[in-house]
Every structure is written in structure tokens, then in C-alpha cells.
Amino acid sequence: MLAFEEYLKEKGLKITNQRLLVAQKIFSSHNHFTAEGLLDELKDNKDRISKATIYRILAIMVEAGLLEEHDFGKDYKYYEHIIGHEHHDHIICMQCGRIVEFIDERIEELQNKAASENGFTITGHSLNIFGNCLNFATCEHKNKK
Amino acid sequence: MLAFEEYLKEKGLKITNQRLLVAQKIFSSHNHFTAEGLLDELKDNKDRISKATIYRILAIMVEAGLLEEHDFGKDYKYYEHIIGHEHHDHIICMQCGRIVEFIDERIEELQNKAASENGFTITGHSLNIFGNCLNFATCEHKNKK
DNA sequence: GTTTGTGCAAATCATTTGCACCGCG
DNA sequence: CGCGGTGCAAATGATTTGCACAAAC
Numbered sequence: 001m002l003a004f005e006e007y008l009k010e011k012g013l014k015i016t017n018q019r020l021l022v023a024q025k026i027f028s029s030h031n032h033f034t035a036e037g038l039l040d041e042l043k044d045n046k047d048r049i050s051k052a053t054i055y056r057i058l059a060i061m062v063e064a065g066l067l068e069e070h071d072f073g074k075d076y077k078y079y080e081h082i083i084g085h086e087h088h089d090h091i092i093c094m095q096c097g098r099i100v101e102f103i104d105e106r107i108e109e110l111q112n113k114a115a116s117e118n119g120f121t122i123t124g125h126s127l128n129i130f131g132n133c134l135n136f137a138t139c140e141h142k143n144k145k
Numbered sequence: 146m147l148a149f150e151e152y153l154k155e156k157g158l159k160i161t162n163q164r165l166l167v168a169q170k171i172f173s174s175h176n177h178f179t180a181e182g183l184l185d186e187l188k189d190n191k192d193r194i195s196k197a198t199i200y201r202i203l204a205i206m207v208e209a210g211l212l213e214e215h216d217f218g219k220d221y222k223y224y225e226h227i228i229g230h231e232h233h234d235h236i237i238c239m240q241c242g243r244i245v246e247f248i249d250e251r252i253e254e255l256q257n258k259a260a261s262e263n264g265f266t267i268t269g270h271s272l273n274i275f276g277n278c279l280n281f282a283t284c285e286h287k288n289k290k
Numbered sequence: 291g292t293t294t295g296t297g298c299a300a301a302t303c304a305t306t307t308g309c310a311c312c313g314c315g
Numbered sequence: 316c317g318c319g320g321t322g323c324a325a326a327t328g329a330t331t332t333g334c335a336c337a338a339a340c
Contacts, residue, residue, distance in 0.1 A: 120276040127272045131265040195322045
């Protein structure tokens with residue numbers, strides 16, 4: 001059973017077609033997506049779903065710890081599911097929008113060190129590297145959502 | 146003369162009271178501020194300045210490379226001037242909003258390494274650590290802008 | 291049957307923009 | 316003067332919300 005379904009039951013929330021639809025879509029792959037993009041992908045589906053509902057479901061999933069919200073410098077948010085995915089940081093191509101994940105334990109450690117040296121207890125962090133990937137396959141289309 | 150004034154002349158832009166006022170305010174200290182906050186601080190000034198003008202001036206300063214725009218996870222932007230300030234990253238207290246700057250050359254290097262290993266040319270990066278500072282002096286007021 | 295969820299359209303909120311007037315150069 | 320700059324109010328665009336209806340339990 002989907003982890004999201006479990007969460008809904010736990011919390012006494014209802015299991016609706018829309019919620020299952022969104023969950024299936026999101027957990028079927030590991031992409032970085034936007035609310036708008038998700039809406040588009042579900043548009044042609046038999047079960048219509050509204051933008052408001054998308055946002056409401058995404059909020060629940062973030063609350064549930066199943067989804068992570070990212071700010072990549074655009075004026076809309078990106079999401080990615082984190083089931084079966086270790087924490088990682090991102091490199092974003094400013095040309096084509098391609099997003100590459102990476103993780104460097106040494107950076108993680110140095111961040112922890114920086115925080116504690118300054119008297120902070122870490123609750124989270126966000127490290128985004130912006131650049132150009134010059135990847136033939138993807139970098140031809142600019143400003144993909 | 147203010148660096149901003151030089152920039153304006155260079156570009157053939159006009160030197161107005163509003164522009165000087167904003168520049169003096171911003172460069173008189175090194176704080177992280179918001180457009181709204183800046184407007185408040187300049188409200189009681191003899192020369193009134195409108196919100197639209199604030200935004201327009203901030204955009205010019207960012208373009209001029211005198212100001213940096215930050216996204217700290219709120220729904221409004223933070224700015225800081227970078228004259229005489231080396232690049233640095235930020236630690237933000239989620240309780241009181243206090244912002245501490247730090248720099249770790251090892252992290253910088255590891256970022257460059259991660260980018261090039263993934264075939265990216267770096268154009269910029271943003272590293273924000275979120276946490277709690279538990280600082281008596283500041284951490285009593287929550288959600289400061 | 292209740293209570294919670296959904297769709298729609300209207301509301302929000304930071305930021306941007308159109309336009310008529312103002313002031314720097 | 317002439318054109319860029321400013322203020323105001325209206326526009327924008329992502330996200331949120333109120334409300335009446337629909338669906339889950």
C-alpha cells in the first residue's frame with residue numbers, strides 16, 4: 001500500500017480518488033515537478049482534478065514528510081518525493097532547467113560544523129548550485145518548467 | 146562618492162533624491178533587509194518614497210552588482226549590499242529570524258568540484274542553513290521580518 | 291447521515307506595470 | 316525643454332480560501 005494511504009488512515013483523513021491519483025503519479029517516478037506541471041499531467045486523466053485540490057494534497061504530503069518543497073529561484077515551488085531517497089542537494093541548469101542531484105558528506109559535515117560553531121541547532125538546509133549544463137540532449141529547450 | 150551614484154552616471158541614469166536616499170540607507174550598515182522593511186524605515190523621512198520606487202531601485206542595484214537578493218524560505222525576498230563584503234553563506238534562525246553569515250572555503254571548493262564533476266559551469270550558488278539559535282537577546286521575538 | 295474533500299471563483303500578497311505628472315540634466 | 320523617474324492604483328501570478336455541493340466512512 002502507498003505510504004501516503006497509510007498516512008491518511010493514521011490521521012483519519014479520507015482516501016479520495018484525487019489523493020490516490022496524485023500519489024500514484026508522484027511516486028511512480030522521481031522527478032522534480034511543479035504544481036502547475038502536475039496539473040497538466042493529470043488533466044487528460046479520466047478523473048479531473050482542480051488546481052486547488054492539487055495544492056491541498058501537496059501540502060498534506062509535505063506535512064506527512066513524503067514530499068519536499070524546493071525553491072530554485074523561480075516564482076513557483078518545485079516538489080520531489082523523498083521516499084527511498086537520501087537527502088541530497090541540487091545543481092540547476094539556468095539554460096534548460098535540468099536538475100541534477102548530488103550529495104557530498106564532507107559538505108554535510110562542514111555545514112553541521114558551521115552551524116554548531118555559531119550556536120545554532122540545525123533543523124534543515126538548502127544548497128543549490130546554479131550553472132549551465134551545456135547538455136546537448138536537454139539544453140536546447142530553455143526555461144522548462 | 147557612492148558606488149551607486151557612479152553606476153548611475155556610467156549608465157546615463159538620473160540621480161534622484163529617492164535613489165540617494167535608498168543608497169544611503171542601505172550602505173550605511175550591513176543588514177539583511179526586505180523591501181517592506183526598507184519602506185518602513187524611510188517612511189518618516191522628509192522625502193516620501195513609494196513602494197514601487199523601492200522595488201525599482203532595488204532592481205537597479207541588483208543589476209549593478211551592488212546588492213544581492215536572497216530567498217530564505219519566506220514569501221518575500223531579502224537583500225543585502227555586498228560592497229566590501231566577500232561572498233558568504235547564511236544561517237537563519239527559524240525562531241527569531243536572526244541571520245548569521247559564514248564562509249567555509251572547503252565547502253566552496255567542494256561545490257565547485259560537485260558542479261564540474263556533473264558537467265556544469267557554475268554561475269552561482271545559495272547555501273542556507275536553517276535552525277534555532279536560542280540566543281537570549283534576539284530569540285524572544287518570533288518571526289521578525 | 292455526518293463530516294471531510296473538492297471545484298469554482300474570488301481573495302491574498304509580494305512584486306510589477308500603465309499612465310499622468312514631476313524633476314534631473 | 317525632453318526624457319527618464321516617481322507615485323498611484325490597477326495588474327500579475329502563484330498560492331490560498333470561502334462556500335455550496337459531492338463523496339468517504
